Amino acid sequence: xQSVESPTSLDAAFHSTATRQAAATALVFDDVSYSYRAxxxxxxxxxxxxxxxxIEPGQRVVVGMTNSPELVVSILGTIAAGAILVPVNPxxxxxxxxxxxxDCGARLAVVESAHLGVLRDATPTGxxxxxxxxxxxxxxxxxxxxxxxxxxxxxxxxxxxxxxxTSGTTGRxxxxxxxHEALTTNLLTVAEAxxxxxxxxxxxxxxxxxxxxxxxxxxxxxxxxxxxxxxxRFVVDEVLADLAxxxxxxxxxxxxMYSRLVALPDTALRTYRRQRMRLWVSGSAPLNxxxxxxxxxxxGYELMDRYGMTECCFVLxxxxxxxxxxxxxxxxxxxxxxxxxxxxxxxxGKIVDVADGSHxxxxxxxxxxxxxxxxxxQETQRVMLDGYLRSGxxxxxxxxxxxxxxxxxxxxxxxxxxxxxxxxxxxxxxxxHPAVEEVAVVGLPDxxxxxxxxxxxxxxxxxxxxxxxxxxxxxxxxxxxxxPADIVFVDDIPRIxxxxxxxxxxxxxxx
Ligand code: AMP
Numbered sequence: 001x002q003s004v005e006s007p008t009s010l011d012a013a014f015h016s017t018a019t020r021q022a023a024a025t026a027l028v029f030d031d032v033s034y035s036y037r038a039x040x041x042x043x044x045x046x047x048x049x050x051x052x053x054x055i056e057p058g059q060r061v062v063v064g065m066t067n068s069p070e071l072v073v074s075i076l077g078t079i080a081a082g083a084i085l086v087p088v089n090p091x092x093x094x095x096x097x098x099x100x101x102x103d104c105g106a107r108l109a110v111v112e113s114a115h116l117g118v119l120r121d122a123t124p125t126g127x128x129x130x131x132x133x134x135x136x137x138x139x140x141x142x143x144x145x146x147x148x149x150x151x152x153x154x155x156x157x158x159x160x161x162x163x164x165x166t167s168g169t170t171g172r173x174x175x176x177x178x179x180h181e182a183l184t185t186n187l188l189t190v191a192e193a194x195x196x197x198x199x200x201x202x203x204x205x206x207x208x209x210x211x212x213x214x215x216x217x218x219x220x221x222x223x224x225x226x227x228x229x230x231x232x233r234f235v236v237d238e239v240l241a242d243l244a245x246x247x248x249x250x251x252x253x254x255x256x257m258y259s260r261l262v263a264l265p266d267t268a269l270r271t272y273r274r275q276r277m278r279l280w281v282s283g284s285a286p287l288n289x290x291x292x293x294x295x296x297x298x299x300g301y302e303l304m305d306r307y308g309m310t311e312c313c314f315v316l317x318x319x320x321x322x323x324x325x326x327x328x329x330x331x332x333x334x335x336x337x338x339x340x341x342x343x344x345x346x347x348x349g350k351i352v353d354v355a356d357g358s359h360x361x362x363x364x365x366x367x368x369x370x371x372x373x374x375x376x377x378q379e380t381q382r383v384m385l386d387g388y389l390r391s392g393x394x395x396x397x398x399x400x401x402x403x404x405x406x407x408x409x410x411x412x413x414x415x416x417x418x419x420x421x422x423x424x425x426x427x428x429x430x431x432x433h434p435a436v437e438e439v440a441v442v443g444l445p446d447x448x449x450x451x452x453x454x455x456x457x458x459x460x461x462x463x464x465x466x467x468x469x470x471x472x473x474x475x476x477x478x479x480x481x482x483x484p485a486d487i488v489f490v491d492d493i494p495r496i497x498x499x500x501x502x503x504x505x506x507x508x509x510x511x
Contacts, residue, residue: 007181007367009155011080013188013223015040021198025227028246029069034140036225039072042139046077049135053128055107057082057153060163062101062109063132064088067208067232070136072218074110075208077139082155083108086163086175087209094118095477100165101127104175104374110135157181163374164211166310167422169392169412175374176310186313186368187220189333190306193317194279196250198225203248205234205257211310212284212418216252226250236260240272250279254418255287258303259448262294269298281306284418285450286405289326305329307405310420312336312389313368316403328402329395337365339388340397343409346385356397359406363388411503414443414451419481421453423503426484429477430455433470435463440493440501441484444511454510455484456493 018026022037034042055061061083065071078085086104088097090112097115100106101124109119110132119129161183163175190196202221206213221228229246231238234257243251253261258280280299283306295303302324308314315338318330332338340360345352354360365388372380383390394407412423423441430439438458443451459465467487474483494505 007157008184009079009157009159009180010161010184010219010223011076011082011155011180012157013184014043014076014079014219017223017225021225024198024225026222027069027072028227028229032069034069036222038140039069039076039222041142042069042073042136043076043080045139045142046073046135047080049139050078050081050083050108053108053130055081055083057155058084058159059108060084060086060104060106062086062088062097062104062106062111064090064092064097064109064111064115064209065132065136066090066112067204067213067230068133068136069140069230070133071208072230073136073139074132075214075218076222078110079155079161082153082159084160084163084177086165087214088165089207089209089479090115092479093475093477094122096479098122098124099172100175103165103172104163155180157184160371162214164209164214164310167413167420167425168379169410169422170379170424171422171428172425173422174376174379177371177374178313179371182313182368182370183215183219184223185335186333187215188223189335189368190216190314190317191220191224193320193333194281194304195320196220196224196226196279200224200226200249200278201229201247202226202250202252203229203231203239203242203246204252205231205239206252206254207233210284210419211308211313212252212254215313236264237268240264240268243277244271247276249276250281251277252279252281252283254284254450255282255291256285256417256449258282258287258295259291262291262298264298272299277301279304283308285415287329292324292326307393307403309364309389309391309393311370311383312364312366312391315362315364315368325402327404328398329405330403331401333368335366336368337388338403339363339365340395340403343394346390349385351386351388356399359394359396361409362391362393362395362403364391365389411442411507414441414453416443416446416451416453416485417449417481421482426453426455426474426478426482429474429482430457430470430484432477433465433473435459435465436470437461437463438493438499440503440506442503442507442510444486444507446485449485452485453482454486454488456488456490456506456510458490458493 018036018040165173307316343361446452
């Protein structure tokens with residue numbers, strides 16, 4: 001395994017693993033296996049195709065594709081070219097895609113056919129769209145005219161590797177810039193904490209435009225030298241058969257996936273071979289104690305939990321060797337400085353630590369931190385306090401140093417099926433419909449999704465519109481996971497002042 005001590009670039013880390021164990025399997029997709037050598041060569045061809053298209057180090061390349069070997073090659077190739085990878089949800093709407101391209105000033109966009117059409121129609125300035133699946137296939141098939149042995153210049157580990165767009169409490173998503181050093185150091189720390197080795201095999205069904213699937217699923221696996229069984233998406237009925245067939249040792253999921261797995265019938269569980277599975281890890285959203293217990297009953301395994309955030313990668317994890325406790329997200333990972341502080345004092349610029357057993361906001365410092373939001377110094381400053389990132393998450397630290405997440409300071413952040421969703425972004429989308437007078441979006445507790453996105457809408461006088469029509473309107477503007485599960489027409493929304501709502505009161509009312 002790579003040393004956690006010496007900062008390196010993602011490209012150098014992948015390259016040295018791929019050279020060391022060239023013949024080993026890196027990826028399995030649709031029953032086809034790809035060796036480390038095959039993946040390295042295809043990625044280098046991809047990098048050369050980007051260089052040939054005029055890309056220069058530090059320029060942004062948007063990559064929006066569904067899980068596939070071509071996506072993996074686009075990720076590795078973009079990184080190898082020294083460009084900054086901007087992963088995008090392949091189900092993003094035209095509006096979201098064009099917003100991200102404009103905001104990060106992308107030079108190239110590697111996308112699937114639906115988005116290719118959007119980009120050809122909209123022709124954003126300075127952008128060249130590329131057909132991702134075709135380019136990726138050409139890289140594997142060696143039909144590209146490039147020398148696979150020539151490598152682009154070495155990459156400075158402190159330079160940006162990724163910009164991941166993440167929702168916040170205000171307006172549209174912001175691009176969190178993560179350096180090579182932040183990623184390699186943090187991801188290899190997670191690998192070490194979880195005793196992850198080249199003998200592991202991960203069943204990866206997470207989407208790979210979020211740090212969970214992209215960072216832990218793809219990048220860490222390929223730096224460690226383990227193998228990935230990649231699926232297009234999570235299909236609950238296929239998981240256990242896949243684990244058995246491909247002899248997997250690890251599965252990473254969000255709580256929604258686990259709540260669907262525990263609901264599988266007994267007949268499905270018979271294919272599950274307990275002995276090979278070394279790690280079942282939950283993350284990205286709260287794993288409640290009841291689900292932990294239910295999983296233990298049905299699968300005979302105590303789930304690991306890990307807490308993180310796009311802006312600071314991975315922060316807390318269940319210790320591998322200690323007895324696991326329901327409701328706990330674990331302790332800080334090596335090299336990550338975590339404090340629990342009084343959020344009111346933090347609002348007035350002071351750090352006041354709270355005692356063990358008391359509620360406090362999680363503050364994070366360390367080499368795992370992002371470098372800021374892309375071209376938004378003020379927004380970056382707003383989430384930083386004396387070198388610490390303010391998470392907005394409220395937690396309790398037990399006497400043994402274990403953390404328990406108890407809530408969030410902002411009602412405008414919703415976690416639905418593991419996705420972070422900003423209430424304001426959805427309100428703005430609904431507000432663009434001519435029938436909508438006022439709208440407040442909240443997250444309501446939901447046994448399957450964690451939180452369900454619900455919009456309370458006041459219609460304009462005499463306006464005629466159905467909830468389905470409003471949902472269809474949002475679907476034209478935002479990705480599917482941001483479309484409200486429920487829209488409720490109301491006469492009044494509890495408010496503090498004009499356009500300022502008492503959302504906690506609204507949540508109580510709607511619940
Ligand atoms: P994202 O930036 O999309 O990864 O979302 C980060 C947010 O997800 C955090 O600020 C938490 O609110 C939530 N989160 C992530 N991991 C966990 C976890 N293990 N338990 C509870 N909440 C989590």
